[in-house]
Amino acid sequence: MKDMMGLLKQAQAMQAKVQDMQAQLEEMTVEGQAGAGLVRITLTVKGQIRNVSIDASLLKPEEKEIVEDLVALAYENARHQAEKIMEEKMREVTGGLQLPF
Numbered sequence: 001m002k003d004m005m006g007l008l009k010q011a012q013a014m015q016a017k018v019q020d021m022q023a024q025l026e027e028m029t030v031e032g033q034a035g036a037g038l039v040r041i042t043l044t045v046k047g048q049i050r051n052v053s054i055d056a057s058l059l060k061p062e063e064k065e066i067v068e069d070l071v072a073l074a075y076e077n078a079r080h081q082a083e084k085i086m087e088e089k090m091r092e093v094t095g096g097l098q099l100p101f
Contacts (some may be wrong), residue, residue: 004038009081018093021089021092025046025085025086026045027044027047029044029050030043030067030085031044031066032073032075032079033077033079034070034074035055035073037055037058038054038070039052039055040052041053041071042078043075043078045082045086058070093095096101
């Protein structure tokens with residue numbers, strides 16, 4: 001029975017660490033870029049957009065499709081960085097044990 005209580009305490013401690021990590025991830029940001037930095041998007045690691053920056057040289061009606069593509073690419077770049085950070089943080093907290101988050 002002692003082993004079961006110890007396991008329960010470990011699970012509760014891990015749950016607290018995961019909750020702390022989740023709170024940290026909401027504050028951490030990453031920046032994705034496209035078009036040699038002409039378009040930049042800042043996201044929280046949890047995926048919330050904080051800022052979008054588009055260089056004025058792209059703000060021409062004939063550049064509309066290019067800008068749309070660059071925004072999508074910058075977002076994907078930032079999202080990929082965020083996923084890597086989330087995976088790293090989860091490994092730190094769980095010791096490599098695969099858990100959903």
